[in-house]
Amino acid sequence: MVAALTRRFGDLDIAEEAAAEAFATAVERWPADGVPPNPGAWLTTTANRKAIDRIRRESKRDDKQKEAQMVYDDDPGEPPGAIDDERLRLIFTCCHPALAMETRMALTLRMVGGLTMPEIARAFLVQESTMGQRITRAKAKIKAARVPYRVPSAEDLPARVSGVLAVLFLVFNEGYLATGPDSDPVRHDLTAEAIRLTRLIRTLMPDDGEVAGLLALMLLTEARRTARVSASGELVPLAEQDRGAWDVALVAEGHRLVRERLAAGVAPGRYQILAAINAVHTSARDVRDTDWSQVVALYDQLVRLDASPIIALNRAIAVAELDGPEVALAAVDRLEDKLAGYHAYHATRADLLRRLGRSQKSRAAYDKAIELAGNTAETAYLTRRRDQLG
């Protein structure tokens, strides 16, 4: 195991320390939690995680590069082998449709991602004991109902993979825009984990469009991470971000994936379209160069696939750039009864009203948005915009 770790992390010291810590954790936890179905894989996954943690803690420049490598390319040229098979079996088991969505997310993060219980509890804003119970019950159900520990058969794979993608997308979103008044607004450990697992699924299904689409979407979003939150902890919207701070390599990889899917000539699914929208945005050197008609055209495609009011809202935001805020506001107002409880609905209205010079209505909408917003950086940003009104 140390050999494999060394091969991956290129550092025997880190490998040995990580392996030792993994064994120590096993000694500590297995008597209480039970021995996992594949102890070797558990140890390796845990050791990998501890090694990554250590590399992150050390802030030397070449270690940052190593960390970057892990986000960019999970297994540089190594043959998949037994360990990846193990992780895939684990992911599909943790994401089984017989488990509730929040259980799937928690279980995946714990068993595959190796996050600690306190970390996962914090991510989902529940007590540690609640999270512990949720995971214990899930393991008990898996055992009692005999959820099979395997990668699904070829005929079941497409449906099961979309279930896994949904879990990974939710995990990524939680990392991208973490909820909770005391959370860090952007949680890199979750986004990096989501990307890593999506890459793993891609090794299993290299020709699947939605897997590629989700990976592209995550990479293009992650590329903007450092530009998303200001030094003062405020959300920086896309239009105001310092595009020079975007990660060039992640953007390039995301674009490559999007082009690959376009060339495939297959009707794109949800994630592919969302990735393409992000690709249009990240292709513009300056926000004023954004090809908004392309963005609206892509949203038109997406709306046909997914009638969600949130997509309609995002489409309206793009329409504002093309046809002006008045037209967009009319479209947004039509979503009132569906989105009245959603902070972004009010934030969008507030922004459009502000652009139309209707300050009082804008202020009221900002107030509503702030009341409903769950993310510290967003709240700060919305508060500032509201206070800037005349």
Add this chain to the structure above:
Amino acid sequence: MQYLVSVIDDKTGSATAAEMAAINAFNDRIEAEGHWVFAGGLAAPTAATVIDNTGGGEAVFTDGPFLESKEYLAGFWIIEAADLDVALKLAAEGSKACNRKVEVRPFL
């Protein structure tokens, strides 16, 4: 491994002729495939009697079902399946055949 597949109903009235035909076809198939252990439809909850013989004295009989609820157990299958995936697939077909919701639960 055996699973109980309970049929959940919320209105009176047994299966239609079409539903019966589908259920019979389903039963024939799973019997041929070796999954069928037992199956049956139940009379309406009004035909039920509850007996409490846990106390020290005589057994107490109560007319009617255990739970007064809108939804009730209308019938069930007991199936043999290697794992939950197999059981769920069979139960999904069962749900389609009898045109009602079903609950899949493992035996101990």
